[in-house]
Amino acid sequence: MSIQDTPPRPGRPPSLRDPQRAICDAAASLFAAKGYDGTSLQDVASAVGMTKAGLYHYFRNKQDLFDSIVLGVLSDMLESARARVDGVEGGAQQVAAFMAAHALYFEGNRDHYRAAFIGRGGDLYVFTPEQMQARRAYTDFLKDILEQGRAQGAFAFEDAPLVARGILGMLNWMTRWYNPQGEKSAEAIAGTYAQIVLKGIATD
Amino acid sequence: MSIQDTPPRPGRPPSLRDPQRAICDAAASLFAAKGYDGTSLQDVASAVGMTKAGLYHYFRNKQDLFDSIVLGVLSDMLESARARVDGVEGGAQQVAAFMAAHALYFEGNRDHYRAAFIGRGGDLYVFTPEQMQARRAYTDFLKDILEQGRAQGAFAFEDAPLVARGILGMLNWMTRWYNPQGEKSAEAIAGTYAQIVLKGIATD
Numbered sequence: 001m002s003i004q005d006t007p008p009r010p011g012r013p014p015s016l017r018d019p020q021r022a023i024c025d026a027a028a029s030l031f032a033a034k035g036y037d038g039t040s041l042q043d044v045a046s047a048v049g050m051t052k053a054g055l056y057h058y059f060r061n062k063q064d065l066f067d068s069i070v071l072g073v074l075s076d077m078l079e080s081a082r083a084r085v086d087g088v089e090g091g092a093q094q095v096a097a098f099m100a101a102h103a104l105y106f107e108g109n110r111d112h113y114r115a116a117f118i119g120r121g122g123d124l125y126v127f128t129p130e131q132m133q134a135r136r137a138y139t140d141f142l143k144d145i146l147e148q149g150r151a152q153g154a155f156a157f158e159d160a161p162l163v164a165r166g167i168l169g170m171l172n173w174m175t176r177w178y179n180p181q182g183e184k185s186a187e188a189i190a191g192t193y194a195q196i197v198l199k200g201i202a203t204d
Numbered sequence: 205m206s207i208q209d210t211p212p213r214p215g216r217p218p219s220l221r222d223p224q225r226a227i228c229d230a231a232a233s234l235f236a237a238k239g240y241d242g243t244s245l246q247d248v249a250s251a252v253g254m255t256k257a258g259l260y261h262y263f264r265n266k267q268d269l270f271d272s273i274v275l276g277v278l279s280d281m282l283e284s285a286r287a288r289v290d291g292v293e294g295g296a297q298q299v300a301a302f303m304a305a306h307a308l309y310f311e312g313n314r315d316h317y318r319a320a321f322i323g324r325g326g327d328l329y330v331f332t333p334e335q336m337q338a339r340r341a342y343t344d345f346l347k348d349i350l351e352q353g354r355a356q357g358a359f360a361f362e363d364a365p366l367v368a369r370g371i372l373g374m375l376n377w378m379t380r381w382y383n384p385q386g387e388k389s390a391e392a393i394a395g396t397y398a399q400i401v402l403k404g405i406a407t408d
Contacts, residue, residue, distance in 0.1 A: 035324065037241035118322075120239065159396065162388075165381055166374040166397050173373025184366075192363065193370050200404030 020058045022048050024072065024112070027065050031115035036066055066119065067128055073109070073116040074134035080105050081141060091149020092202070095167070096194040098142055102171045103190035110180070117175050139164055146201075156203045167197055224262045226252050228276065228316070231269050235319035240270055270323065271332055277313070277320040278338035284309050285345060295353020296406070299371070300398040302346055306375045307394035314384065321379050343368055350405075360407045371401055 026047035030039040041062050045052040059065040084101035085094050106113050127135065142164040149155040157163050170193045178186060230251035234243040245266050249256040263269040288305035289298050310317050331339065346368040353359040361367050374397045382390060 035241070037239070157396075157400070162393060162396055163400070165377065166400065169375070169377025170370040170373040172380075173369065173376055176376075177369055184363075189366060192361075192366055196361070196367070196370065196401060196404035198404075199406075200400035200402075202403075 023058055024069055028069050028111040028115040031119035032111045036120040069112055070116040071131050073112050074131055077105050078138045091154040092198045094145045099190040099194045100187050103186035107186035114175050155201045157201050227262055228273055232273050232315040232319040235323035236315045240324040273316055274320045275335050277316050278335055281309050282342045295358040296402045298349045303394040303398045304391050307390035311390035318379050357407055359405045361405050
């Protein structure tokens with residue numbers, strides 16, 4: 001009997017209530033630490049206390065599992081950015097809200113984020129069309145905020161996509177150096193970067 | 205007879221004049237494209253027209269070859285940044301010079317740079333002490349420029365290392381999106397980012 005056939009019971013540990021999520025969480029930790037090539041489906045199955053055969057109820061193969069994590073990260077980041085920016089008035093406040101949302105997502109989902117961003121070495125990983133769309137939607141969301149702020153006279157810059165990528169670079173590069181035990185939270189760091197960038201693109 | 209035993213001859217192709225460099229160049233292209241795990245020493249040997257046994261005259265194993273590329277990137281970046289900043293007066297001009305040097309290095313050594321930064325997935329890659337020192341020296345060089353500028357009253361910020369990492373993030377993230385056939389050169393993009401950051405940290 002596979003886990004999929006088992007009806008959820010309130011007394012079971014959370015990891016088995018939502019097996020798909022439990023698998024993604026375990027896989028993300030492994031991909032983040034050991035890389036895609038260094039992680040086997042057997043490693044994932046062992047980590048989540050499932051048989052390898054059980055995994056195949058949820059994911060076709062390792063690639064499918066990795067793809068699903070990357071798409072989840074891209075979609076969730078857009079959702080949390082939208083939720084945080086929604087209702088905020090003014091370009092500067094919106095950029096700051098976007099950057100805070102990015103940092104909070106990173107802080108709260110480090111393994112998923114790191115699996116997606118540094119899990120695979122080299123150029124081998126090619127985004128699926130769905131992932132491409134999600135990534136584009138996320139970058140465009142920030143670009144649109146920047147362009148609206150410029151249209152309202154708050155910002156001065158030539159190339160909104162370039163500015164958006166610079167902002168994302170500052171934030172994404174944190175994967176390489178951020179220490180969760182350090183003095184400053186990811187959100188505080190994003191706040192410092194927001195101040196610098198916002199002053200840097202403010203209309204004189 | 206190994207290539208190492210062969211005296212260099214002027215008529216030989218450049219790739220064989222300096223075998224160590226030719227090996228690193230070929231390996232960097234492969235690591236950048238296929239990742240560390242996706243590249244074998246045999247791939248490298250074939251790319252450089254050498255036997256695998258010949259490679260062992262120069263590098264102990266794949267790890268040693270990869271380490272050597274990473275250390276080369278870190279050392280060369282510091283050297284080119286120093287060369288460009290040297291003799292430049294004023295914090296803002298020095299930061300701009302540093303950023304231009306970084307972009308020029310990236311543009312001129314894309315495969316080496318990308319091999320070093322995205323060649324290996326996950327956390328498996330641990331810097332050697334020599335690499336740690338080189339990376340630290342590079343970041344410190346930028347941090348020192350920032351702190352000197354602040355001491356001279358040109359800049360206002362609290363945390364120089366944080367600002368340095370933000371600048372490096374903007375630049376390093378270009379590995380993920382920069383298109384060498386695009387409209388703007390890496391140096392021009394770094395120039396735009398320098399303007400934003402310098403205005404962002406300028407004393408009011």
